[in-house]
Amino acid sequence: MTTPDIEGLDQLERAVLDEDVSLATALRRFLLLAGYAHQEELRAWAVKQSEGYEVDEEVPRFREVAATLEITLEPSAPGRPRLEDTRQISPYQLPQSVRDRGIGEHAPIRYGVREMEALIAMGWNLELRPPGSAEYLAEVTDELGNGSVVLSLHWRVRLTALQQVLDHIRTRLTLFVAEVRAAMPPGQRNPNPDQIDSAAQVFSFRGDGSTINIVAPSAKAAIDSTATASVNEPVPTPQPWWHRSSVIWSAIAATATIAGVIATVAVAK
Secondary structure, three states: OOOOOOOOHHHHHHHHHOOOOOHHHHHHHHHHHHHHOOOHHHHHHHHHHHHOOOOOOOOOHHHEEEOEEEEEEEEOOOOOOOOOEEEEOOHHHOOHHHHOOOOOOEEEOOOOHHHHHHHHHHOOEEEEEOOOHHHHHHHHHHHHOOOEEEEEEEEEEOHHHHHHHHHHHHHHHHHHHHHHHHHOOOOOOOOOHHHHHHHHHHHOHHHHOOOOOOOOOOOOOOOOOOOOOOEEEEEOOOOOOOOHHHOOOOOOOOEEEEOOOEEEEEOOO
């Protein structure tokens, strides 16, 4: 019995090439195509990018982005105005016990693509807070307070970092379409399962540091909510590169081994 060709590639191609089409829409088309092809790994990857990553899941390398480390202080001395002051710091200014928690200048992005698109549309930057503040803020105050209380230690993430994450995902989808097209002879309208399988191997989840579990995740925190997690020491990675024989899109930002993050959204100044 001949396996029928798989429909939906044309629709996916139009979606990924049209910048005015939401990436969330393109991912749904990719998810359907992967389902028709019985590609569980492709489906799982698409669900992760669509719904986001849970706090106990490792994020792929391209979702580890450069971020500014900041503290927010409030004067504690009697008679001084109680005005909050936010300032940038270096990780090396933190107490050693806090640095040992892996807090550096890279932050994990756990949002789904629809949430990221909404944040970009609203023009909001992010403040992402590492976990355990009740445990180590007193130490940070002793080290950096200078007469003030440290209210918050957080990463400030610019919207351009979210745009880079979305661009990486769109590019990955474009590469997938290109590989399927390259495997199809002239005149063939829809790919067959073997051609999808071949493109899926080139798609290579290891190329962006993903750890894929076939069990799909549930939706994570909404834009104005928080989620808890812990962070290990970030490690830098190379910039993107191309390799024609096995087209792989490498990480855009830096990498870290992640167990999660507390995320809160702050209006961009």
